[in-house]
Amino acid sequence: MKNFLSVFFRSSDDKEKIKLKREFENEKQRFTDELEKKDISFLLDNMESSEYFSNVVVEKQKVLKSYGSEDFIGHYVRTQVRNLKNLEFKNKLISFLDQEEYYDKKDKIYSCLSSLCGNTNNEEIYYFLMKQLNNEVNYKIEILQGLWKFKKTIDYDIEPIKSIIIHGEYYERLAAIEALRNSDHPEIHDFLLKEFKTSGDDFMLKILGVIWKTSTKETIPILEKGKRKSKDRYLRLEIEKLIDDIKDRK
Numbered sequence: 001m002k003n004f005l006s007v008f009f010r011s012s013d014d015k016e017k018i019k020l021k022r023e024f025e026n027e028k029q030r031f032t033d034e035l036e037k038k039d040i041s042f043l044l045d046n047m048e049s050s051e052y053f054s055n056v057v058v059e060k061q062k063v064l065k066s067y068g069s070e071d072f073i074g075h076y077v078r079t080q081v082r083n084l085k086n087l088e089f090k091n092k093l094i095s096f097l098d099q100e101e102y103y104d105k106k107d108k109i110y111s112c113l114s115s116l117c118g119n120t121n122n123e124e125i126y127y128f129l130m131k132q133l134n135n136e137v138n139y140k141i142e143i144l145q146g147l148w149k150f151k152k153t154i155d156y157d158i159e160p161i162k163s164i165i166i167h168g169e170y171y172e173r174l175a176a177i178e179a180l181r182n183s184d185h186p187e188i189h190d191f192l193l194k195e196f197k198t199s200g201d202d203f204m205l206k207i208l209g210v211i212w213k214t215s216t217k218e219t220i221p222i223l224e225k226g227k228r229k230s231k232d233r234y235l236r237l238e239i240e241k242l243i244d245d246i247k248d249r250k
Helices: 002-035 040-046 056-064 073-082 087-096 100-120 123-135 140-144 159-167 170-179 187-198 201-211 217-229 233-248
Strands: none
Touching: 002 056, 002 073, 040 073, 040 087, 040 100, 073 100, 087 100, 087 123, 100 123, 100 140, 123 140, 123 159, 140 159, 140 170, 159 170, 159 187, 170 201, 187 201, 187 217, 201 233, 217 233
């Protein structure tokens, strides 16, 4: 009888946990769908929110002993911002930059504009952000972070991005290198290869991702020098992979 009761209660407990997990997933979907309908002001106000997105979170934590970023409103808002595609927000976001009540949210505004630019390939936003790269002392990382998705054909100006790679601060430079992805500009390869020769591990790794497709057999000696210089095992493996990939190309 004791074993039977033990199995019975354990079975009931498992069913309750399964039910709670399903309810949590349903609530996540409901909240995500709800976010799709929210105005951009709501997203700006809640990107850093540490409030629970649903009452079911408390029960989930209590019963399942499960805790994570997906418990919080900010997690879903930031995901929504990274995937932002609603061009109706464009003019409103730009106007917010000049409004005093949004002054302390300029970093978030630029993050939204950059994501919107990359996700929609919008030329007007791109050139606005290029102008802001030259004008803004701060927020360069936020301006750059979504631009890697933007398709930069040969007729698009990329000089403000290149300037930051040369003159910017550490994290600004990393963001600018990443922003040069998805570009048809032929000079980018040699420009970044020059940086590769004198850079440390973090920058070499970031540059590898951008020059991967444009690298040729002429690139190999420079890559090999970088490999010998680095003590980072992961970077050395990535360099080896690129060298092997180049050699296998027809």
